[in-house]
Amino acid sequence: MTDITTRPRTRTALKTERPRLHKVILVNDDYTPREFVVTVLKAEFRMSEDQAYRVMMTAHRKGACVVAVYTQDVAETKAARATEAGRLKGYPLMFTTEPEE
Numbered sequence: 001m002t003d004i005t006t007r008p009r010t011r012t013a014l015k016t017e018r019p020r021l022h023k024v025i026l027v028n029d030d031y032t033p034r035e036f037v038v039t040v041l042k043a044e045f046r047m048s049e050d051q052a053y054r055v056m057m058t059a060h061r062k063g064a065c066v067v068a069v070y071t072q073d074v075a076e077t078k079a080a081r082a083t084e085a086g087r088l089k090g091y092p093l094m095f096t097t098e099p100e101e
């Protein structure tokens with residue numbers, strides 16, 4: 001019989017999972033002016049006029065629209081800042097977040 005000796009592992013291979021991404025969602029309302037929504041999308045989410053207009057109109061027609069996906073921290077910070085921009089003007093503009101499946 002052959003002598004085979006085994007040594008215990010000294011290193012552990014750690015598997016790092018990618019952080020789950022979170023969606024920022026623009027919610028429609030009846031009061032915030034369209035142009036203001038476009039301005040906020042451009043400023044907070046670095047969208048072009050065209051992109052911002054399309055996202056705004058999708059939320060306007062369907063009730064909500066996904067704006068972008070980020071790590072949880074970034075998504076929540078951007079949603080809060082964008083919602084605050086509307087609040088400062090007295091508008092009920094709302095951005096929410098939810099985890100991606």
Ligand code: TYC
Nearest residue numbers: 027028029032033034059060
């Ligand atoms: N519905 C608003 C209006 O007609 C415009 C609007 C669009 C507001 C999208 C919010 O998420 C929104 N003035």
